[in-house]
Every structure is written in structure tokens, then in C-alpha cells.
Amino acid sequence: GQQVMQIPQYQHVQEGEDFTTYCNSSTTLSNIQWYKQRPGGHPVFLIQLVKSGEVKKQKRLTFQFGEAKKNSSLHITATQTTDVGTYFCAGPDSGGSNYKLTFGKGTLLTVNP
Amino acid sequence: EAQVTQNPRYLITVTGKKLTVTCSQNMNHEYMSWYRQDPGLGLRQIYYSMNVEVTDKGDVPEGYKVSRKEKRNFPLILESPSPNQTSLYFCASSRWLAGVSGELFFGEGSRLTVL
Numbered sequence: 001g002q003q004v005m006q007i008p009q010y011q012h013v014q015e016g017e018d019f020t021t022y023c024n025s026s027t028t029l030s031n032i033q034w035y036k037q038r039p040g041g042h043p044v045f046l047i048q049l050v051k052s053g054e055v056k057k058q059k060r061l062t063f064q065f066g067e068a069k070k071n072s073s074l075h076i077t078a079t080q081t082t083d084v085g086t087y088f089c090a091g092p093d094s095g096g097s098n099y100k101l102t103f104g105k106g107t108l109l110t111v112n113p
Numbered sequence: 114e115a116q117v118t119q120n121p122r123y124l125i126t127v128t129g130k131k132l133t134v135t136c137s138q139n140m141n142h143e144y145m146s147w148y149r150q151d152p153g154l155g156l157r158q159i160y161y162s163m164n165v166e167v168t169d170k171g172d173v174p175e176g177y178k179v180s181r182k183e184k185r186n187f188p189l190i191l192e193s194p195s196p197n198q199t200s201l202y203f204c205a206s207s208r209w210l211a212g213v214s215g216e217l218f219f220g221e222g223s224r225l226t227v228l
Contacts, residue, residue, distance in 0.1 A: 030213065042221055043205075100171055100172070
């Protein structure tokens with residue numbers, strides 16, 4: 001079945017440093033979503049990318065969708081302690097059912113103030 | 114306020130004692146889904162539903178049942194819980210337009226311990 005791989009699994013940075021997490025799918029994705037989960041919280045939607053090569057920005061966060069629609073990245077510029085949490089990507093199952101959403105295992109970001 | 118409500122938030126039970134985790138959304142979403150979250154394994158989909166009376170298996174459906182008799186409710190049923198079902202469970206809902214899912218709204222989570 002479809003696999004969505006995320007790297008790195010963990011990332012620890014000093015406040016002010018940049019951070020990037022990468023998401024790779026074994027199949028072409030019709031779209032990809034990104035979520036953030038704060039410690040002890042629930043996942044919260046950040047963004048959805050649909051078009052090949054799409055780049056979207058939300059303040060210090062930059063999201064990219066690869067040209068082949070099989071990979072994506074989330075880049076945070078100048079991290080802050082409020083960025084702490086686990087970042088997940090998710091994509092629909094392209095094989096049988098388009099209604100299954102497969103999540104990557106996430107990247108846990110910790111920020112040292 | 115748009116929300117997904119799960120109950121109970123915390124539950125400790127014993128092996129074999131049937132339990133139901135309720136999930137309700139007030140956004141008139143077509144799509145609802147259950148996930149379990151375990152350390153190192155991320156979010157794994159248990160079951161999902163595209164609409165009333167339409168449900169399908171996710172990646173880890175064994176030991177679980179669901180029903181969708183009303184659009185707003187999507188309960189998760191553990192007929193005979195076992196310790197390997199100890200986990201954090203999330204219910205989520207979204208719109209589904211033109212074959213593309215909208216953003217998933219998650220409930221606060223239900224932490225289940227099976228002894």
C-alpha cells in the first residue's frame with residue numbers, strides 16, 4: 001500500500017535557527033496536507049497543496065509540493081518556542097480508495113530558547 | 114463554534130469489556146474518520162465514513178467497529194478490548210468536494226488504557 005515517509009523523525013534547534021521537514025510518498029499524490037500537533041494536543045490543519053510545484057507561505061512557514069507530486073517540504077525560518085510540536089504530512093491513498101488519508105510518522109521539533 | 118467532540122477523554126478498562134467512544138461534529142461534514150496514535154507510529158487510520166451508512170476500513174481496522182447512522186455522529190466500538198488497543202484515539206471530520214478532502218478537524222482525543 002501507499003507509504004508516506006517523513007524525515008527527520010526528530011529535530012532539535014536553537015531558537016532563531018531554521019527548520020525543515022521532508023515528506024516523501026511512494027505514489028503520486030493528488031494533494032498533500034500538513035498538520036501541527038502541540039505536545040498534549042490534537043493535530044491542527046496548517047495547509048493543503050494541490051498543484052505540482054506549488055509553494056505557499058504562512059508568515060515564517062514555507063510549504064512546497066514537488067513537481068512530480070510525490071514529495072513535499074515544510075520550512076520554518078527563524079524558529080520560535082511557539083513552533084514546538086510534531087509536524088505531520090498526509091496524503092490520500094492513490095490506490096483503490098481516494099478516501100483514505102495516510103499520515104507520515106511526523107517530525108518532532110523542539111526549540112531551545 | 115465548529116468542533117469535533119469525543120467522549121470519554123480518558124478511560125481505563127479491562128480486557129473484554131465492551132466500550133464505545135463517541136464522536137460528534139457540528140459542521141455538517143460528509144467525511145469522518147478514526148485514527149489511533151502510538152509512539153513512533155504516527156497517526157494510523159482505523160475506519161472512515163464518506164456519508165451516512167457508508168463506512169470503510171482504514172489501515173488498522175482489526176478489533177474495531179464503527180457505525181454512521183446520523184451524519185453528525187461516528188462512534189468507535191471496541192467489542193472486546195485487548196491491551197494492544199491501549200492508545201490515543203482521535204476522531205476527525207472534513208468536507209469532501211470534487212474528490213478532494215478538505216482540512217481535517219480533529220477532536221481533543223480519547224486516551225484509552227486496557228488492562
